[in-house]
Amino acid sequence: MPKRSAIQRHEWFAVVVAFAYFFCVLAAYYVVRPVRDQLSAAVGSTQLPIFYAATFVATLVLAPLFGALVARFQRRRFVPIVYLFFIAGMIAFIPLFRAQHAIDARLLGSAFFVYGSVFNLFVVSVFWSFMADLFDAEQARRLFPVIALGGAAGAIAGPALTKALVFAVGVAGLLVVSSLLLGSAIACIFALSRWSQRHPVAGDERRNERVIGGGFWTGAMETLKSPLMRRFALLMLLGDAVGTVIYALLADYSGATFPTPEARTNFAASIDLCANILQAVLQVSVTRALMVRFGPAPALALDGAVKALMLAALAIFTGPWIAIVAVVTRASAYGVFKPAFDSLYTRVDAETRYKTKNFIDTSVWRFGDLVVTSGFNLLRGLGATLPGFAALAMLAAGSSGWIGWRAAHSKALAPEQKDIATAEQT
Template sequence: MTQGHDDREPSAVPARRIRGGEWPAVALSFAYFFCVLAAYYVIRPVREQLSAAVGSTQLPWFYGATFLATLALTPIFAGLIARYSRRVVVPLVYLFFIACLFAFVPLFAQPDLLSPRALGTVFFVWVSVFNLFVVSVFWIFMSDIWTSEQAKRLFPIIAVAGTCGALAGPTITATLVNIIGVAPLLLVSASLLGVAVVCIVLLGRWARTHGERRFETGQEAPIGGSMWDGLRQVFSDPFMRGMAILLLLADGIGTVNYALVADYSGATFADAVSRTAFAAKVDQAANALTVITQLTLTRWLLPRKGPGAVIMVWAVVSMLALSLVVLATDPHAPMVFGLPAVAVALIISRGLAYGMAEPARHSLYARVPRNVRYKGQNAVDTAVWRFGDTAIALSMNALRAVGVTTAGFAGISAMAAFAAATIGWRLSRRVEETPPAATQAATP
């Protein structure tokens, strides 16, 4: 794969190292991402047992509501970043979600304040929006303070922090939920986000004094433009269109697997506690695979071969995992460690998606203009993602009506993985072969 001339490494060894002046910021980035993902995964099992209880046929309604919420919030975020600096907007996003967590506490502590179904629906949608925005803003901030060369070296390492947080979150929930209940867990999640805000402030100070981007024009200035720029870029900019399609294909794999496992869980386990425990087990297995991949294959492959190669490996292995479901006589029968083929496919595809595809995909944004990083990237990672969830879930219901089985859905996902490999490779070559100066000067 042809690399941009400014990103070449003098040898294979330096590509793996964290350089001396980078250590403080890498440590803060690590703590930041750990806290963000731990905060999410502390409350995720509550959402998961709800989706298993209602069945995947109801997911389009949840996804549709989440899409509308993200569609409303995306231009608000773009409007804020257009008028205020990142040192104001990025912490503000996390403070908003902390306030929401505090607002949910009395609703869970006193069930008579809101009906269980209404609370469950609102919480499902809110957690889904929360996940997308806190993670999206994290990666936007990372691509804004690290250069493209640094992103390839450091993103696989920084991504490990999120996986560690994702492993810690379900463990905290499993340990504490029977002791303190659900409501106090929301305060645990809020506390973790508070630590993330401290990391953001300290990282901003480091970037202003030591970051390699500190000499670029307007690094701390408001971006300007319209609140609709992010959504407009998805349709008008070829790179952003490609990134949106890549995300939709990846989302197709994840959403189909998620729905199949939700159906299995709902049909197999009779109570909320069992469904929650099963969801936590799947999360722990997927996250363990993610951290192993980040520490080994991605850390080696991304600096040497670039994002395209990493995305291609993820897609090919996901195709092989989905073939287990296609070929299995009974995809719901125990297969590995007592887990059925549908759960194994979900664990492998999700583990590699976060262990390989996500660091590679986000490293591409480090070479685009700030206006695209903050607006277009956020639009893709929030509104486009949840649009994909809604469209895919509705399509699954329509395909079920004409007789498509679990194996058929897995086969469709495998084809999506093949398309994702092709598009990811082409996008990577296009961005990597564009000189950084030309890319930064481009107008989306």
């Protein structure tokens, strides 16, 4: 059997544009994420349940609107609408930050935390849903790790821009930079829509024009009644539990160590920069090789194992080790777990991709944040310390790896094209 190229000739344009699209999306997010994170550090982890409760409510309000757009508009129309909505929100914050001396800092910080969190959930979620609708399962195994590198590059450029510009242009200037990047992402969306019309998925030639029926509650009900989707939701919750515990511990460390907003912003950007560089290394050296040759199951299991090992070390070393744990676990979550987990959605129907995935990636995720941070405060009130939190998170990480392995081998998923591994080796 002749060796199959990793990227076919007709796929190159789509891969390059999708790479640029994800670069713009992640760079836009990571330009402003350190601003959000330094606000968390300023108030401490005890206030995080309030932040996450507000974010959860905002998600519940906006998710049905997203579902209504999906139900009414073709993909090439509603995806740009989502991005335009967040550009408008970014612009609305500019005068608020310019007049921040006259606005209560906690109130402005809470509002921006909610905006930044919802931005991350919806903008990134819709990107991967869009990708899953452009390519079939075989293409996803070959192309998703390459496309994900665009996000990795953007995630490196974003915090680097923040570190370079925050003292020169201020927060308001950073919001302008982020808005321009999102505008570039919209241009990429239109280019990919035109490409998909010329190169439709085999056997589903009208996928680009299809309107997905149903709404937000369709995704919620499907998640509850489907054993496979409940497993996906549980997998998301376990991964989120690990990340949220580490985020809370890191916020407390940053607040206690760095006295000024600028120093906390710089620290948060440094964590993002290091984590995202490591994420790119993992994608190049580990994730693509695992997914192309063996599918997503080993990548999901590896992510759980890496997180468990880092948390075990945190229980021993404590203190500044939390920064290293945050870097490694974030890199694994977005460089190993996410490409593997999202590739599973190419093996389910379009209704599931757009409704159930969005419900799990938004409402389930933020509900998990609220539960974990509330439980964090409750356990701390009962006397729990850092080693205890690390042990609980380590249990969640191990469970995530096991459930991820089982989910990837579920008989409820559509069969993969197993010959790709053989073709790569021939």
